[in-house]
Amino acid sequence: MEICPVRAFLMGRDSNLSTFSTFSMVDGGDNQELDLIKAAVGGDSSAFGVLYDRYQAMIYRFVMIKVGRREEAEDITHQVFLSAWQSVRTYRHKGFPFSSWLYRIARNQIIDHYRAGANRKGEVSIEKADPESFAVAVDHAGNIEAKIELETVRAAVARLRPDYQDVIILRFVEDMSLKESAAALGKSEGAVKLLQHRAIRELKKSLAGDPSIAFDIQ
Amino acid sequence: MKLSHIFTQFRRIDPDPHYSEKSKRVILAHPREAMPMRGTSIMVFLRMLETGVALVLAGFFLLLATGSFSGNKYLAPVRYSVIDPSGLQAEAQAIDIQIRLANLDYSEVTSTAPQSTTPEAGVVAHLLSLPVKDASSTASSTASGSVASSTASSTSLSVNDALQALSQ
Known part of the structure; x- marks a missing residue:
């Protein structure tokens, strides 16, 4: 399989990942988040970086369950946040959480991804699939049957x-x-x-x- | 395995840490596209132009609609009608209409009318050129009595008298 140039560039072992912070997404009323959003809209890259840390895993999971392949999920997630960073200037807080805007971008990116034909939604049969490419990284068990069940459910959801x-x-x-x-x-x-x-x-x-x-x- | 447990397992899906850090660095280093000021001013100009054209067209159609109002000629600059009322009026006045009654003739009634006939009947009959019935009928004798006395003495009968006699 041809490796996407974005993924090829991003693979590396340089620095550690910053810890995620938990937050409340109820009606977007988090003042701290609103301040971050305001700063990001104004062009503060570090504020957007904090928002990236908060939502990146959620968006990644969202995309991964839909597309089913790690490389594509990483590419799409990268595109989601890149689009968000480039258009955050036009973001207007209307009472909805910031994540709802990101989810909308993610949905559109997935649609564009399928339209581009990078990957067809038609699945690969379980017998032919490579278990190592499955979405779920099951740390503790790792047995193949659990992975197959997880992939079965993921495919059914997709x-x-x-x-x-x-x-x-x-x-x-x-x-x-x-x-x-x-x-x-x-x-x-x-x-x-x-x-x-x-x-x-x-x-x-x-x-x-x-x-x-x-x-x-x- | 229960489905709820499987969904719980899905929560463990995380991106590769190294990928995440690299992706974040690339994104934040990416310059944001600045909005071109020239594009903005051009768009403002185009919008103003669009508004102006819309106003001009609206005024033009309003003038066309009021063009049919002839109360004030200054409000109706566009004359699209081929009918000229003043010209028509002058033409109508110029027409010379003279009505003549041609071949209008009436005759005088004479005393030599036969006695068997009543005088008014004779007048009417003469006027209408109709045959006269015998005056011995009682229906006409009383009516003609007074007329006979008035007409017996005169030789000519006026049109007004004849008409009056007819009406009776």
């Missing part, structure tokens, strides 16, 4: 409609509340609830043929 995927990822992977998910997606809580209900129903249908996975969410 087959859902984009808005269903968003709700599943935010609600069950990022463990956001209904309110936080609605704010991140720019929708009402009722709409998110309805999407969640339908997404679970579709996911259940998709995973019905796999007896090893017990469906315990609602």
